[in-house]
Amino acid sequence: MSKLLDRGQGGLYPLLRRCALAVLNSARADDDPRTLFDLYRDFELRIVPRSSGVELHLSRAPDAAFVDGEMIAGVREHLFAVLRDIVYIANEIVESGRFDLHDPASITNAVYCIARNAGLLEAQHDTDLVVCWGGHSISREEYEYTKRVGYELGLRGSDVCTGCGPGAMKGPMKGATIGHSKQRIRNGRYIGLTEPGIVAAEPPNPIVSDLVIMPDIEKRLEAFVRLAHGIIVFPGGVGTAEEILYLLGTLLEPANAHEPLPVVFTGPASAAAYFTRIDEFVGLTLGPKAQDLYRIIIDDPAEVARVMVTGARRVRRHRESTGDSYRFNWNLKIPHEFQLPFEVTHEKVEAFKVHVDQPVHERAANLRRIFSAIVAGNIKEPGIRAVEAHGPFRIHGDAELLGPLDDLLASFVAQRRMKLSGDYKPVYRLIS
Numbered sequence: 001m002s003k004l005l006d007r008g009q010g011g012l013y014p015l016l017r018r019c020a021l022a023v024l025n026s027a028r029a030d031d032d033p034r035t036l037f038d039l040y041r042d043f044e045l046r047i048v049p050r051s052s053g054v055e056l057h058l059s060r061a062p063d064a065a066f067v068d069g070e071m072i073a074g075v076r077e078h079l080f081a082v083l084r085d086i087v088y089i090a091n092e093i094v095e096s097g098r099f100d101l102h103d104p105a106s107i108t109n110a111v112y113c114i115a116r117n118a119g120l121l122e123a124q125h126d127t128d129l130v131v132c133w134g135g136h137s138i139s140r141e142e143y144e145y146t147k148r149v150g151y152e153l154g155l156r157g158s159d160v161c162t163g164c165g166p167g168a169m170k171g172p173m174k175g176a177t178i179g180h181s182k183q184r185i186r187n188g189r190y191i192g193l194t195e196p197g198i199v200a201a202e203p204p205n206p207i208v209s210d211l212v213i214m215p216d217i218e219k220r221l222e223a224f225v226r227l228a229h230g231i232i233v234f235p236g237g238v239g240t241a242e243e244i245l246y247l248l249g250t251l252l253e254p255a256n257a258h259e260p261l262p263v264v265f266t267g268p269a270s271a272a273a274y275f276t277r278i279d280e281f282v283g284l285t286l287g288p289k290a291q292d293l294y295r296i297i298i299d300d301p302a303e304v305a306r307v308m309v310t311g312a313r314r315v316r317r318h319r320e321s322t323g324d325s326y327r328f329n330w331n332l333k334i335p336h337e338f339q340l341p342f343e344v345t346h347e348k349v350e351a352f353k354v355h356v357d358q359p360v361h362e363r364a365a366n367l368r369r370i371f372s373a374i375v376a377g378n379i380k381e382p383g384i385r386a387v388e389a390h391g392p393f394r395i396h397g398d399a400e401l402l403g404p405l406d407d408l409l410a411s412f413v414a415q416r417r418m419k420l421s422g423d424y425k426p427v428y429r430l431i432s
Helices: 012-025 033-039 071-095 106-118 138-156 171-182 217-227 238-251 268-285 303-320 344-353 360-379 380-392 398-416
Strands: 044-050 053-059 129-133 160-162 190-194 210-213 230-233 261-268 297-300 394-399 428-431
Touching: 012 033, 012 044, 012 071, 033 380, 053 071, 071 106, 106 217, 129 138, 129 217, 129 238, 129 303, 138 160, 138 171, 138 261, 138 268, 138 303, 160 171, 171 190, 190 217, 190 261, 217 238, 230 238, 230 303, 238 268, 238 360, 238 398, 261 268, 261 303, 268 297, 268 398, 297 303, 344 360, 344 394, 360 380, 360 394, 360 398, 360 428, 394 398
Parallel strands: 129 160, 129 230, 160 190, 190 210, 230 261, 261 297, 394 428
Antiparallel strands: 044 053
């Protein structure tokens, strides 16, 4: 209680208030978190201790969270998830002394414990879990396509996990609910994984049944790949590119050569050029071995779902043969540079460089950091304010790598994949 009530720099109240305000206002169509915080600057949470736990008393909260004066049930669940995860991570992960958050095995154990505490690993949920990545700023046609893929997954009994926000994170869940309903599946799961830095820009959509707030983007990404039995990538922007590089960098780690994980890049016919551009970028920066790790399927939702189901069977057989858990992939080796939080500052971004002579998984890690910096400058409040104060992030590297990167980012800008609304002003400058 003392931590929750502490409004100082080391207290939990500011974090709880920010995350709570995000989930209470999930109907927003703006991805600038400052707009939300400015609009509800008078929003307050009063935390009241009870013998069975705590009560949250809200004042000046967003109207969208209520119907006839009563909080919507899904919003109430998401608000509880925020409280649960913030308290658990502070007490049991950060301050308990049980975890060395600089040690790879201990970081993975922390990710596992957070997922277990949130109920994601319960024995009665042994179905395939398909992770879906994609942008929050996508066209209506692309959004409808994500729903069709989700529908085909639902018909085949798969559960869906996304980043919990709008766009390509909402569509697969929405489609899966219809597929599950047709198959009379009443315990379908729609898992949303987020983190405090991004939840205000991408608040959980109403379909999310299991919301989990991870401590940072690195642990969020690790949770995705360890929980997944297959991964689908829809069109997106720099956040999706960051996820792709994290995934490919992990799968390129030599220790993971025999770890099966089906990966499909997919979209409607109009997205064919987008994935051609992504594929070219991967080939030019990471090489043909990285391109062999995924399939590109255009405008065929049923085939995407079939590939996921078939691939999940291979994953299950492999986990059984190695004694690994089907609900959490312990055997996957995450490169250590992918696990350590990358604090986006102008000094740290300018300090690292991407070179062609780096080992491919290290090159992927540095490319991923570039996209992480751009995401911060686009939609995370500290990053937005840092760019306003100090100008664009200066990114250094070899021309052979920065050239394809520049082309890819320019295509994102041209296709309006950087921001939900308004003209885009670049938050980066590439220097070769």
